[in-house]
Amino acid sequence: MxxxxxxxxxxxxxxxxxxxxxxxxxxxxxxxxxxxxxxxxxxxxxxxxxxxxxxxxxxxxxxxxxxxxxxxxxxxxxxxxxxxxxxxxxxxxxxxxxxxxxxxxxxxxxxxxxxxxxxxxxxxxxxxxxxxxxxxxxxxxxxxxxxxxxxxxxxxxxxxxxxxxxxxxxxxxxxxxxxxxxxxxxxxxxxxxxxxxxRPAFSEGGVRAMGRALAGLRTDGDLAVAYAGRLDQRAAHVLPNLADFCLAIEGVAWSAAAGAVGDELVINIRRVGGAIGAGDLAKSLAEEEGMGGGHPSMARVAIRMGPDRRFPDEPGDPDATAWVLNHLRARVERLREVRSGAASGGSGG
CATH class of the missing domain: 3.90.1640.10 (inorganic pyrophosphatase (n-terminal core))
Incomplete structure (x- = not known):
């Protein structure tokens, strides 16, 4: 026009x-x-x-x-x-x-x-x-x-x-x-x-990290999480690809791939459908602990790791995978409660 x-x-x-x-x-x-x-x-x-x-x-x-x-x-x-x-x-x-x-x-x-x-x-x-x-x-x-x-x-x-x-x-x-x-x-x-x-290209080390992260994959309902261990900046690109792959799992609507990069825990988030988007979750995670944002379907957050919070180097580490899974699940539930409360307040006004 x-x-x-x-x-x-x-x-x-x-x-x-x-x-x-x-x-x-x-x-x-x-x-x-x-x-x-x-x-x-x-x-x-x-x-x-x-x-x-x-x-x-x-x-x-x-x-x-x-x-x-x-x-x-x-x-x-x-x-x-x-x-x-x-x-x-x-x-x-x-x-x-x-x-x-x-x-x-x-x-x-x-x-x-x-x-x-x-x-x-x-x-x-x-x-x-x-x-x-x-x-x-x-x-x-x-x-x-x-x-x-x-x-x-x-x-x-x-x-x-x-x-x-x-x-x-x-x-x-x-x-x-x-x-x-x-x-x-x-x-x-x-x-x-x-x-x-x-044309995509991955280093051998990056592919091995992805494989071991997938071997330690954890799911909880519609959420899937993989932990890729410690990655240098040149290998951190595996995280978006890993998150994309996890989203393809049957029944999964949320996926996250995390890795320790420098002094940060980097989490790439993917989302399909739903009122709460990946960007909403990334911003919620970043409010208290780092920097994050993105789109409804894809987002990224970097959480600063202090001396009291270190993440292991090993891809697929069960404790690290569980921490990310539980942390994200809690944030998603909190966002749902906030949204539900806002909707209830609006309808009652």
Missing amino acids: RSDRDDNERRAHELRAFTRGTAVVPILVQEDPDPDGMASALGLRALLQRREEDSPIISLGEVTRPENQRMAELLRLRVVRVSEAELNGFKRVIAVDTQPAPGETRTRYAVVDHHPARDGYTADFVDIRPHLGAAATMVTQYLRATDERRFTPRLATALIYGIRTDTEVLRRGTAAEDIEAYAFLQGIADPELLRMIG
Whole structure:
């Protein structure tokens, strides 16, 4: 529709105005950069007509999953890791597929995201659309509304892969806009390059950790949990795949794969159906103990491990698996009670 195109054209011009007059405006993606974030950052740089040195793609973490590393390598995408102090030293930052951390900062932000809005930060420009399946869809709309000549096979391949991964090839959390953007990009993207990026790869150690975690799998009703032991950052990518696999077990509606990474217990959560989503559970877990969030169907939480809470190195450890299972089950029940109480209060008013 013309009005939608006008809205996206206006947003694109506002983003350009946000960067005008500032020599370096980095584009911030999430801590473990994923295809949607990296592709969206690449697209925003094309929209802004900026060079890499003027708008570097930055993150507080590193690209860890092999397929994401392969994407960055094949598409010549460089993600620069920065510290919080370095991030706060920039005058202006565009956050895409993520949102700024809560708290006071002198940095001025623009936000482009499809995750639910978070509180605790201020921004000069905000475009948050949780009904969309991918931030890459939003960036595709900006570019189509302003200058379609900016689409190269490389950029279209990145954007379509971003949409593909965040929506499971248009099967999860997909809106009409995602489908339209995907169809448009398909005519420009390089199919051979897309195939090369999407080929999964796991280290032998990662596969063995997955196998032993599955051997120690615990279930409780519709919840399945696997514990992958201690993982270095390069092997932590097995957790999302392990959580996906556990969700395929008959009768399971919740799955979680956990592992000790650095000084954190990282838990990847998957959910199918239901009023309470994976993101709700991750946020609940993070309220007291760490950082977390995500979508209704998939989420991630990192719980800080203090000296009084250490998790074993061994994949499939029964005590660690049981702790995660019981902890998640208790949180799910608490969320159900809160939601039930809110519904009862609303009906009685």
